[in-house]
Amino acid sequence: MPNIYIIYRAMFDQSGTMHTIGGIENYILSLCDVFTRQGWPCHIVQPAKKAFTLTTPQYTVHSVTTGLYRGNLKKIALANWVSKNADKNNDIIIFATDSYSVKMPDYKTLAIQHGISWDKPRAAKSAISQYCSSLLSQYKYLSYIKSDCSLVCVDHNFVNWYRTWFNIEQQHMKVIYNFYSEKISESEFAKKWSDDNATLNIIIARRFVDYRGIKLIAPIIKQLLPQYNIQVSFAGDGPLKPYLTELFANEAKVKLMQYGPNESFSVHKSQHIAIIPTLGSEGTSLSMIEAMAAGCMVISSNVGGLSNLIINGFNGRLVMPNTAEFTQALTTSLNDYQQSKMLAYNGLTSIAQVCSKENWAQDWIGMIKHKQG
Numbered sequence: 297m298p299n300i301y302i303i304y305r306a307m308f309d310q311s312g313t314m315h316t317i318g319g320i321e322n323y324i325l326s327l328c329d330v331f332t333r334q335g336w337p338c339h340i341v342q343p344a345k346k347a348f349t350l351t352t353p354q355y356t357v358h359s360v361t362t363g364l365y366r367g368n369l370k371k372i373a374l375a376n377w378v379s380k381n382a383d384k385n386n387d388i389i390i391f392a393t394d395s396y397s398v399k400m401p402d403y404k405t406l407a408i409q410h411g412i413s414w415d416k417p418r419a420a421k422s423a424i425s426q427y428c429s430s431l432l433s434q435y436k437y438l439s440y441i442k443s444d445c446s447l448v449c450v451d452h453n454f455v456n457w458y459r460t461w462f463n464i465e466q467q468h469m470k471v472i473y474n475f476y477s478e479k480i481s482e483s484e485f486a487k488k489w490s491d492d493n494a495t496l497n498i499i500i501a502r503r504f505v506d507y508r509g510i511k512l513i514a515p516i517i518k519q520l521l522p523q524y525n526i527q528v529s530f531a532g533d534g535p536l537k538p539y540l541t542e543l544f545a546n547e548a549k550v551k552l553m554q555y556g557p558n559e560s561f562s563v564h565k566s567q568h569i570a571i572i573p574t575l576g577s578e579g580t581s582l583s584m585i586e587a588m589a590a591g592c593m594v595i596s597s598n599v600g601g602l603s604n605l606i607i608n609g610f611n612g613r614l615v616m617p618n619t620a621e622f623t624q625a626l627t628t629s630l631n632d633y634q635q636s637k638m639l640a641y642n643g644l645t646s647i648a649q650v651c652s653k654e655n656w657a658q659d660w661i662g663m664i665k666h667k668q669g
Contacts, residue, residue: 297336297337297386298336298369298386298387298388298664298668299336299337299338299339299383299386299387299388299523300327300328300331300336300337300338300339300387300388300390300664301339301368301378301381301382301383301387301388301389301390302324302327302338302339302340302341302390302392303341303342303371303374303375303378303389303390303391303392303396303563304320304324304330304340304341304342304391304392304393304396305342305396305462306342306343306344306359307321307324307340307342307357307539308340308342308350308357308359308524310346310348310359310489311351312350312357315327319340319410319582320393320410321412322557322582323392323408323474324340325354325355325390326475326653326656327390328340328354328355329354330522330657330660330661331664332353332354332355334661334664335363336664337356338354338356339355339356339357339358339381340353340355340356340357340358340376341358341360341374341377341378342357342358342359342360343359343361343362343365343370343373344359344361344362345361345375345581346359346361346417347359347360347361351577358377358381359627360373360374360377362374362451371396371397371398372398374396375389375398375400375600378400378403379400379403382403384402384403384404386404386668387403387404388403388406388664388667388668389406390402390403390406390408390576391405391406391407391408391445392631393407393408393409393410394407394408394409394410394437394440394441395440395448397440397441397442397445398442399442399444399445400444400445401444403443404568404667404668405444405445405446406445406446406447406663406667407441407442407446407447407448408443408447408448408450409447409448409450409454410450410579411450411451411453411454411489411577411578411579411580411600411601412437412453412454412457412577412578412579412600413429413437413576413577414433414434414436414437414577415576415577415599415600416507416575416576416577416636417507417575417576424515431541434461438461439563441458441596446467446468446469446663446666446667447469447470447472448470448471448660448663449469449470449471449472450471450472450473450474450502450579450580450601451471451473451579451580451600451604452471452601452604453579453600453601453603453604454579454601455469455471460592463539468666470659472656472660472663473604473605473650474579474581474582474585474651474656475582475585475586475651475652475655475656475657476561476585476586476588476589476647476651476652476653477561477653478561478589478590479589479590479644479648479652480565480589480590480591484565484591485591485640485641485644487555488565488566488568489568489591489637489640489641490632492663493568493617493633494525495525495526495527495631496525496526496527496568496630497526497527497528497529497567497568497569498517498526498527498528498529498567498568498569498570498571499528499529499563499564499567499569499570499571499587499592499645500513500517500528500529500530500531500532500570500571500573501529501531501532501560501563501564501570501583501587502530502531502532502572502573502583503531503532503533503534503578504530504532504533504534504536504537504539504540505534505535506536506575507574507575507576507577508532508534508573508574508575509572509573509574509575509597509617509659510530510534510536510539510540510573511536511539512573512575512617512618512619512622513570513571513622514530514539514540514543514544514628515619516619516622516623517542517550518543519546519623520577520623520627520630521547521549521550521625526549526630527549527550527551528549528550528551528555528622529550529552529553529556529563529567530550530551530552531552531553531554531563532554533554536550537552540552543656547669549568560583560586560590560609561586561589561590564586564587564589564590564591565590565591567590567592568593568636568640569588569592569593569594569595569626569629569636570583570584570587570588570592570593570594570595570596571595571596571622571623571626572584572587572594572595572596572597572602573596573597573617574596574597574599574600574601574602574617575597575599575617576599577599577600578599578600578601578602579601579606580601580603580604580605580651581584581596581602584596584605584606585605585612585647588605588611588612588640588643588644588646588647588651589644589647589648589651591641591644592641592643593612593613593629593637593639593640593641593643594606594611594613594640594643595612595613595615595625595626595629595657596611596612596613596614596615596619597614597615597616597617597622598614598615598616598628599617602614605646605647605651606643607646609639610639610642610646611639611642611645611646612639612642612643613625613628613629613639618639
């Protein structure tokens with residue numbers, strides 16, 4: 297029976313309260329749930345100013361004093377603590393992101409690659425500056441990949457990028473898509489997409505930052521509001537919240553909102569169209585999968601792992617991240633209710649098996665057993 301050690305940045309304080317609850321944090325907690333059900337004790341190893349230990353039914357948190365260490369030195373300090381406590385012949389060490397991975401010779405290690413993050417629009421205008429910036433970024437991210445460490449990727453986009461540099465045979469990789477926890481029923485879907493709908497609900501559940509496409513999609517929504525009977529929700533938070541607040545001031549058809557990680561399904565169940573206008577840094581988006589599982593028709597940019605989930609015109613709309621294509625896709629979707637309903641249904645059925653939490657869990661269990669040999 298292996299112990300599972302998961303190395304990541306500080307998630308918990310001494311009271312057991314999580315500092316932040318984002319996608320990776322939820323991913324880690326879901327892994328602990330799966331592994332605990334297999335009888336595999338889980339240990340979350342994090343940096344801290346003062347060492348402490350917290351024990352819960354599903355995991356033990358080990359906060360390791362890393363002092364003034366930063367960057368790689370902090371990661372090495374965490375790995376050194378694990379190496380002193382883990383059984384190299386039996387236990388498994390997981391780096392919760394590939395950027396946290398360090399060499400641990402003779403230990404059974406794997407890292408999680410959550411999607412390419414270096415494809416965001418560049419500030420530099422000249423081609424040579426963009427080329428140099430891109431080359432440096434790719435070199436940095438290649439350095440995260442260790443030859444003795446297996447890699448779990450959330451999409452095929454990263455695998456294909458890596459293949460342009462090195463032979464895959466030299467590196468054990470497995471693609472495991474992100475997952476949904478709840479799925480809308482057939483009867484609920486039929487009710488949601490009833491022909492009696494007078495209003496279509498649209499949601500943009502994104503962090504309010506530039507590279508998530510907020511400034512791309514917001515003016516399009518503003519332009520189309522007078523033309524259609526729609527209600528639009530921007531769900532999230534971030535530095536562009538004042539921009540949205542000002543743009544949609546006194547606009548009854550638009551609301552800004554936030555919801556917790558366990559509320560995503562219930563929120564999306566009441567929506568018809570989910571828009572993912574991301575400009576870069578995207579894997580198999582949890583937000584997209586949750587929207588599809590809740591019976592939403594998805595309009596998405598063709599960035600990163602998003603194209604692993606959407607076949608344009610079959611189970612959603614996949615477009616270039618620019619104003620013209622998003623405007624056309626949204627206008628077409630609003631003008632043809634029956635086609636949007638069909639795309640939403642195909643989206644629901646297309647991810648029902650491959651992105652189920654049960655399937656995700658079995659893939660991870662298989663990965664751990666593979667590492668055990």
